[in-house]
Amino acid sequence: MRILYVDDDPALARLATRVLARSDFTVVHAPSIEIGLELFAAETFEAVVLDHYFENQTGLNFLEAIAEIGKPTPVLYVTGSSDADVAIRALKGGAADYVVKTATDDFFPLLISALNQAMENSRLRSEKQEADRQLVVAKERAELLLAEMNHRIANSLSLVSAMIRMQMQIAGSEETKTALNETQNRITAIAGVHRSLYTSEIIGEVELDVYLGPLLAELHGSSTIARGITLKSQLCRISTTADxxxxxxxxxxxxxxxxxxxxxxAGAGEVRVVLDATDDGFAVLSVEDDGIGYDRSVGPKGTGLGTRLINAMGTTLGAEISYGHDGKADGTYVAVRWQQ
Incomplete structure (x- = not known):
């Protein structure tokens, strides 16, 4: 293990070379800060032992200079026994640890112990940084794959919708055309979720206003809705899961x-859609019109498939579906209320 020993005391440097060699350290001595910086920039070392006092500078100048180089090599700062303030400044300047220089035999054992600890900490930091890097790469890859999957699903559903549209053009009866058109709208609703998923900044979440707004616009532009019908919407920002x-x-x-x-x-009127959040943690999606009203006792018109789908989806949401405004006789009002 190569150690850069920056100290202007040649006798101590020779002693350090002999003592550290017994613990499998190879010492490269730099007698000045300038030479130390040149060696540090040009070669690779496992650690640096840096003295504080030099003729015209201090080891703090060395720390300041290597901060710009950006190498993660740990630096052990050597100070005198009364230089606690210097040690603190060295730690703030980027030193991994400090060792107090004494005239006793404890100095080199403490230095060797500190070197081993500093290099072990440096190794653990490097491993953590690499693990973090790999985690970021894996996360980005997963997000990319998820976005690609949702993109492909949305495109595939759009293709199915186009096929249904072609089938409508050759259908023989109006009843068949209506059924195919309604099926196409349902597929459009599902495709819109996947389109929202691969464009969303938050993985796995759908912003309902961003999703439902274009869905209503597409529905309004389809042949399902008579030209005299106006759709108005008021959608607040609520995020939810894809399901x-x-x-x-x-x-x-x-x-x-x-x-x-x-x-x-008469084929003309207004339909209002409102999405809002309540103070008690619920969300409400409502659809309202001013038309002839809906008598639930008579049962659904048509095949009743739409009503069954509404009930099934309400069960999926764990939602409460209510009909009618209190005190209002005209029109139809349906509200879906679920826990956010």
């Missing part, structure tokens, strides 16, 4: 589709 986002997307698609299909017999 909950899928459930909420499907519920929203079904509620908005039902409102635009059945609420306004």
């Amino acid at each position: 909950k986002a899928v459930a909420l997307g499907v519920i929203l698609i079904e509620l908005v589709t039902n409102a635009t299909k059945y609420a306004y017999t």
